[in-house]
Amino acid sequence: MGSVAETQRTLYPYVTGSSVVAIKYKDGILMAADMGGSYGSTLRYKSIERLKPIGKHSLLGASGEISDFQEILRYLDELILYDNMWDDGNSLGPKEVHNYLTQVMYNRRNKFNPLWNSLVLGGVKNGQKYLGTVNMIGINYEDNHVATGLGNHLARPILRDEWHENLTFEDAVKLLEKCMRVLLYRDRSAVNKIQISKITEEGATLFPPFSLKTNWEFSAFRNPTAGAEGSW
Secondary structure (H helix, E strand, C coil): CCCCCCCCCCCCCCEEECCEEEEEECCEEEEEEECCEEECCEEEECCCCCEEEECCCEEEEEEEEHHHHHHHHHHHHHHHHHHHHCCCCCCCCHHHHHHHHHHHHHHHHHCCCCCCEEEEEEEEECCEEEEEEECCCCCEEECCEEECCCHHHHCHHHHHHHCCCCCCHHHHHHHHHHHHHHHHHHCCCCCCCEEEEEEECCEEEECCCECCCCCCCCHHHHCCCCCCCCCC
16 A cells, blocks of 8 residues: 655744835835845845735735745635626726735635735725735734844834824835834844835835845844853
């Protein structure tokens, strides 16, 4: 008798991306992520795009396992294609796509074979801005600003202090750059190659990658163990 292959499950992620930060601003949604891909603790890849337009009205960002993110994009391609085949003059908005992703993530969690990602979904349809997130076990919420990974701990306090609903595009970019700079300083998986994307009523725009201006001359950076018990 031939051997029967055992059912396989993802026990841990292999190549992962770090935080995604997104905010609402006056005209739409702005999202930022770096382009690093970590193989374990090794920063193996430096040009991975983790922000993708979905259909006409939505923008998706992902932390976590890159191959699972590619699988999610395949699901969404099928969803958008099926929606377009109706040719009824309507198209899926960001709220519908977010609800779909929530069901996909929760369904895979119930099969004990989760997609190892935290997702951010934003968009604009009929003048209404929408921004939400969902994690690998289906926990989801909607807010004026969201973040995944360490961004949830380091960037959101900054956003709670400085975000307001009438942010211009320029001010919103500066606020996201401030958040990404803090993450670059504190997150070992972050790289200094940032991509920012926006989505408005006119559609999604992905801007070219850029590097942040940084300052590593702070005394805590120059001698991080100074004063620590047992340090030289």
